[in-house]
Amino acid sequence: MKTLSLLFFSFFIFNCEAQLKTNDAIPLQEEVKNYSFETVVDGINNPWGMAFLPDGSLLVTEKSGILYHVSKGTKTEVKNLPAVYNRGQGGLLDIVLHPKYAENGWIYITYASTEGEGDGGNTKLIRAKLENESLTQIESLYKCGPNTTKGQHFGSRILFDNAGYLYFSAGERGNHFVNPQDITRDNGKIYRLNDDGSIPKDNPFVGQANAKTAIYSYGHRNPQGLAINPKTGEIWEHEHGPQGGDEINIIKKSANYGWPVVTYGIDYDNSIISTEQQKAGIENPIYYWAPSIAPSGMTFVTSDKYPDWKGHLLVGSLKFQYLELVKLDGNKIIGRQKIAANIGRLRSVTQGPDGYIYIGVEGKGILKIIPN
Amino acid sequence: MITKINMGLSLLFVTALYFSNTTTFMDSKKEYLSIKEQQQTPLQKSIAQGKEIYTDFCIQCHMANGKGNGSTFPPLDGSDWLKKKITESIHAVKYGQKGEITVNQKKFNSIMPPMGLSDEEVANVMNYIQNSWTNKSQKMITAKQVSAVKP
Numbered sequence: 001m002k003t004l005s006l007l008f009f010s011f012f013i014f015n016c017e018a019q020l021k022t023n024d025a026i027p028l029q030e031e032v033k034n035y036s037f038e039t040v041v042d043g044i045n046n047p048w049g050m051a052f053l054p055d056g057s058l059l060v061t062e063k064s065g066i067l068y069h070v071s072k073g074t075k076t077e078v079k080n081l082p083a084v085y086n087r088g089q090g091g092l093l094d095i096v097l098h099p100k101y102a103e104n105g106w107i108y109i110t111y112a113s114t115e116g117e118g119d120g121g122n123t124k125l126i127r128a129k130l131e132n133e134s135l136t137q138i139e140s141l142y143k144c145g146p147n148t149t150k151g152q153h154f155g156s157r158i159l160f161d162n163a164g165y166l167y168f169s170a171g172e173r174g175n176h177f178v179n180p181q182d183i184t185r186d187n188g189k190i191y192r193l194n195d196d197g198s199i200p201k202d203n204p205f206v207g208q209a210n211a212k213t214a215i216y217s218y219g220h221r222n223p224q225g226l227a228i229n230p231k232t233g234e235i236w237e238h239e240h241g242p243q244g245g246d247e248i249n250i251i252k253k254s255a256n257y258g259w260p261v262v263t264y265g266i267d268y269d270n271s272i273i274s275t276e277q278q279k280a281g282i283e284n285p286i287y288y289w290a291p292s293i294a295p296s297g298m299t300f301v302t303s304d305k306y307p308d309w310k311g312h313l314l315v316g317s318l319k320f321q322y323l324e325l326v327k328l329d330g331n332k333i334i335g336r337q338k339i340a341a342n343i344g345r346l347r348s349v350t351q352g353p354d355g356y357i358y359i360g361v362e363g364k365g366i367l368k369i370i371p372n
Numbered sequence: 373m374i375t376k377i378n379m380g381l382s383l384l385f386v387t388a389l390y391f392s393n394t395t396t397f398m399d400s401k402k403e404y405l406s407i408k409e410q411q412q413t414p415l416q417k418s419i420a421q422g423k424e425i426y427t428d429f430c431i432q433c434h435m436a437n438g439k440g441n442g443s444t445f446p447p448l449d450g451s452d453w454l455k456k457k458i459t460e461s462i463h464a465v466k467y468g469q470k471g472e473i474t475v476n477q478k479k480f481n482s483i484m485p486p487m488g489l490s491d492e493e494v495a496n497v498m499n500y501i502q503n504s505w506t507n508k509s510q511k512m513i514t515a516k517q518v519s520a521v522k523p
Contacts, residue, residue, distance in 0.1 A: 045468075045470070045483070045485070046483075046485060063485065064486070085488075086486070086488045087487065087488030087489075088428065088429050088487055088488065090488075150428060151428045151429040151487060151488075152428065174428060268427075268431040268432060268435065268436050269431070269436040270436065319441075319444070320444075321444060321482075344482075344483070345482070345483060362483050362485075363470055363482075363483045
């Protein structure tokens with residue numbers, strides 16, 4: 001028994017200590033500041049998501065559970081919001097308009113909710129309409145379960161693809177050995193629905209026993225960025241890794257993105273989660289950050305207002321408090337450039353209908369980037 | 373990567389275990405733990421529960437070693453702010469922290485969001501932080517004390 005304990009303990013120590021292998025392949029270039037910032041709205045602690053209405057006004061979610069309607073610099077609190085479970089990383093999350101909003105008025109929102117089985121909360125998707133600064137006709141479209149009091153990994157971003165399907169992400173809720181690899185469970189997934197919340201018949205796991213048939217892809221940790229690549233129509237996603245190993249992925253139907261079977265990161269206490277970074281049957285990211293930048297928000301630049309940025313990708317960094325321009329050649333990452341250095345925890349980024357880039361910065365609000 | 377010191381230390385520790393003749397160490401682990409649990413003081417219990425909260429809510433920014441990242445996230449280990457400003461520290465964990473603070477002569481100006489913890493959870497994680505790494509505090513923080521801290 002003693003010999004066994006000796007062997008076991010040495011082995012344990014040997015296996016638990018790790019140092020993050022950094023990814024230095026593409027160095028981050030310093031900021032070239034040929035732009036200025038204009039405050040669109042201030043006094044929003046955590047501007048998690050934003051959506052422009054056809055009249056040019058802006059809807060902004062604040063994590064603690066407030067939805068602001070911002071028009072000409074003044075913000076009005078939208079009434080009749082559902083109860084939001086505000087704990088850890090959970091709260092009021094993303095907001096997106098239906099592609100045919102002008103015709104049908106649907107607004108899609110994700111948030112952490114206590115509804116359903118178990119103590120705590122989990123990610124929920126609803127749609128509603130905005131009338132007289134109040135949400136009306138609220139419809140529940142999907143609620144992840146079971147609830148948990150864990151503070152981590154709710155996701156969540158919402159996206160419509162060019163065919164009109166509705167996607168949203170939910171993180172693995174701090175339960176990485178149980179949720180992400182199991183398609184009979186919620187969390188650690190990208191979901192695909194029809195715009196009314198029904199499940200498309202050709203979803204990949206339809207017909208599989210006990211499967212959550214809304215799942216489109218799995219093996220995710222905590223995706224907080226979703227965007228359509230305007231050139232290819234493909235869905236791009238980014239997700240938080242642990243210590244190191246934040247990823248950019250191209251989302252494919254039924255694909256496994258590997259968490260926690262493979263990862264380029266290590267755990268916060270420097271222990272190893274997986275010794276493998278790649279495996280057959282698991283999608284490799286097209287890029288990974290090590291150390292982590294803590295990515296949140298993502299948009300492709302299609303506007304002519306920023307000639308140097310056009311065709312490339314913008315990603316917010318919570319950890320290092322800047323906006324990252326990820327330069328692309330097709331699906332390949334060829335450069336990285338810092339924008340808005342030291343601006344604050346950058347939570348959300350979008351290109352407005354006017355072609356300008358808008359960023360949501362924690363502790364500040366929404367800023368517009370104006371090129372010189 | 374494993375350092376030689378680390379290897380040496382672990383070998384030393386294991387050797388010490390081997391020769392210390394604590395025959396019950398492995399075989400009666402269950403009993404050993406339950407006795408230990410019974411003997412836990414309220415502070416030790418609170419610290420143990422606080423560790424789980426720390427791993428869940430704090431470790432991403434303040435790191436496992438409590439040292440933060442030196443620029444945006446202040447250290448908790450050896451923090452003079454934590455030591456001198458107990459009420460402010462409880463307030464920060466309970467309601468979030470915003471604006472410039474000076475920790476060990478260094479200025480930090482970032483945001484910590486409110487975590488949505490119960491008063492008991494705030495007390496537990498505070499007790500863990502105050503008694504981890506090089507930090508030591510005999511004064512236990514209670515849920516009652518936390519509930520008295522208003523926004």
